[in-house]
Amino acid sequence: MDNATISSLSAELAARKLSSVELTGHFLSRIKALNAKYNCFVTLDEERSLAQARAADARRSAGSGQPLTGIPIAQKDIFCAAGWRTTCGSRMLSNFVSPYDAHVVAQLDAAGAVNLGKTNMDEFAMGSSSETSYYGPVRNPWDVHTVPGGSSGGSAAAVAARLAPGATGTDTGGSIRQPAAMTGICGLKPTYGVVSRYGMIAFASSLDQAGPMARTAEDLALLMTTMAGYDARDSTSLERERENYARELGKPLAGLRIGLPKEFIAEGASADVVKAVEAAVAELGRLGCTTVEVSLPNMRLAVPVYYVLAPAEASSNLARYDGARYGYRAPEYADLADMYKKTRSQGFGAEVKRRILIGTYVLSHGYYDAYYIQAQRVRRLIARDFAEVFERCDVIMGPTSPTTAFRIGEKMGDPVQMYLNDIYTTPANLAGLPGLSIPCGFDAKGLPVGLQIIGNYFAEARMLNVAHQYQRATDWHTRTPPGVE
Numbered sequence: 231m232d233n234a235t236i237s238s239l240s241a242e243l244a245a246r247k248l249s250s251v252e253l254t255g256h257f258l259s260r261i262k263a264l265n266a267k268y269n270c271f272v273t274l275d276e277e278r279s280l281a282q283a284r285a286a287d288a289r290r291s292a293g294s295g296q297p298l299t300g301i302p303i304a305q306k307d308i309f310c311a312a313g314w315r316t317t318c319g320s321r322m323l324s325n326f327v328s329p330y331d332a333h334v335v336a337q338l339d340a341a342g343a344v345n346l347g348k349t350n351m352d353e354f355a356m357g358s359s360s361e362t363s364y365y366g367p368v369r370n371p372w373d374v375h376t377v378p379g380g381s382s383g384g385s386a387a388a389v390a391a392r393l394a395p396g397a398t399g400t401d402t403g404g405s406i407r408q409p410a411a412m413t414g415i416c417g418l419k420p421t422y423g424v425v426s427r428y429g430m431i432a433f434a435s436s437l438d439q440a441g442p443m444a445r446t447a448e449d450l451a452l453l454m455t456t457m458a459g460y461d462a463r464d465s466t467s468l469e470r471e472r473e474n475y476a477r478e479l480g481k482p483l484a485g486l487r488i489g490l491p492k493e494f495i496a497e498g499a500s501a502d503v504v505k506a507v508e509a510a511v512a513e514l515g516r517l518g519c520t521t522v523e524v525s526l527p528n529m530r531l532a533v534p535v536y537y538v539l540a541p542a543e544a545s546s547n548l549a550r551y552d553g554a555r556y557g558y559r560a561p562e563y564a565d566l567a568d569m570y571k572k573t574r575s576q577g578f579g580a581e582v583k584r585r586i587l588i589g590t591y592v593l594s595h596g597y598y599d600a601y602y603i604q605a606q607r608v609r610r611l612i613a614r615d616f617a618e619v620f621e622r623c624d625v626i627m628g629p630t631s632p633t634t635a636f637r638i639g640e641k642m643g644d645p646v647q648m649y650l651n652d653i654y655t656t657p658a659n660l661a662g663l664p665g666l667s668i669p670c671g672f673d674a675k676g677l678p679v680g681l682q683i684i685g686n687y688f689a690e691a692r693m694l695n696v697a698h699q700y701q702r703a704t705d706w707h708t709r710t711p712p713g714v715e
């Protein structure tokens with residue numbers, strides 16, 4: 231059961247060889263035994279999960295099951311789920327029980343999926359290592375002294391350690407793709423606007439996008455088909471026909487043009503990462519793809535632009551946490567102003583405060599034009615670079631992250647080093663493009679390497695097929711961390 235994919239578990243549930251109660255119970259007991267080691271989950275509610283499992287079994291018996299009916303899915307703790315504590319990795323929301331469901335949660339629920347629990351993450355999704363959580367760092371199942379990447383590190387580690395067959399994540403600057411790469415799983419950040427942000431706690435609204443995390447491209451397609459779709463409650467949700475993201479799986483790749491941006495290698499990826507990515511591209515060549523060298527001349531500006539825009543939006547989004555409405559409130563204060571001050575000083579961690587300060591600074595009178603407006607201009611240039619590149623190729627490939635997992639604590643004292651992890655992932659967010667990471671090998675220490683596939687707007691189905699064909703020809707995605715059978 232541990233290594234089974236969502237699609238094979240779905241077939242077993244449909245054939246009534248397995249019940250959702252058994253399956254959910256199995257993963258809950260694995261979580262209880264192993265969570266202390268990895269710190270992936272911050273909230274479990276066994277009763278609620280099992281009630282959903284029983285309802286799913288009844289639905290299967292009544293013959294009205296859908297592919298995800300009865301499948302346990304771990305939810306990143308950034309998604310509001312009715313009746314569940316929803317902390318966003320912060321002390322600020324440590325006592326917040328959501329009165330409503332995020333759109334993503336509601337969609338999965340309507341399909342009959344089981345909420346297996348809420349996963350640990352960087353505080354307010356700010357980080358690349360899952361170390362900024364108020365609930366302590368998540369550990370990478372491949373080596374518990376290393377980080378699982380972030381911010382969706384709890385979801386990634388849960389899937390890698392076989393504590394869940396699939397999970398949700400969110401990606402503002404790489405938080406689905408980079409932890410997927412560092413834990414040897416698959417993660418998709420969809421085109422901006424394809425998955426509703428309703429009920430997903432806001433970090434940087436023009437960049438935030440939810441997506442699936444699982445062990446195969448086929449499973450991502452299954453989850454994505456349920457998670458995506460128009461929602462009037464999110465003003466940036468795109469009004470489009472519903473898609474079946476598995477519709478292209480099985481198409482031959484012959485003639486697919488892979489663009490290889492020269493900046494992707496020049497920007498300092500480690501030798502092991504470059505080697506694994508090159509081998510993956512060579513494998514895709516054997517499957518009939520051709521390659522073309524392309525250039526994203528403004529890519530080197532993606533990290534500085536992102537670290538102006540994301541904090542600017544965050545400083546505005548996080549103004550709502552004032553201790554008056556919900557969430558944490560300082561126990562002692564002199565007056566109202568002091569209550570705000572103490573609540574925000576105690577409720578937020580260091581990285582969140584750093585972002586609020588940067589964001590407030592770049593939006594302030596006198597600096598707004600020099601930083602915020604300038605960053606918006608360069609954001610346009612980055613999007614334009616991609617538009618030109620997609621005239622010459624169908625997908626872009628390169629590393630997801632410049633290095634494999636680094637050691638816990640290694641980069642916490644140096645925010646700039648931490649931010650530089652996001653060099654390959656932030657460009658797709660700035661342009662609103664879909665990006666996918668799949669495992670493509672290991673470094674000399676046995677830590678996983680991720681291959682990133684970036685497509686044009688709405689190319690998710692095609693990208694998933696590229697990944698699927700690669701996974702039919704290779705077995706990197708089936709490898710398990712040491713000690714996890």
Ligand code: GLN
Nearest residue numbers: 355357401402403404405
């Ligand atoms: N690492 C990036 C940051 O710290 C991206 C995080 C994310 O995608 N949520 O902002």
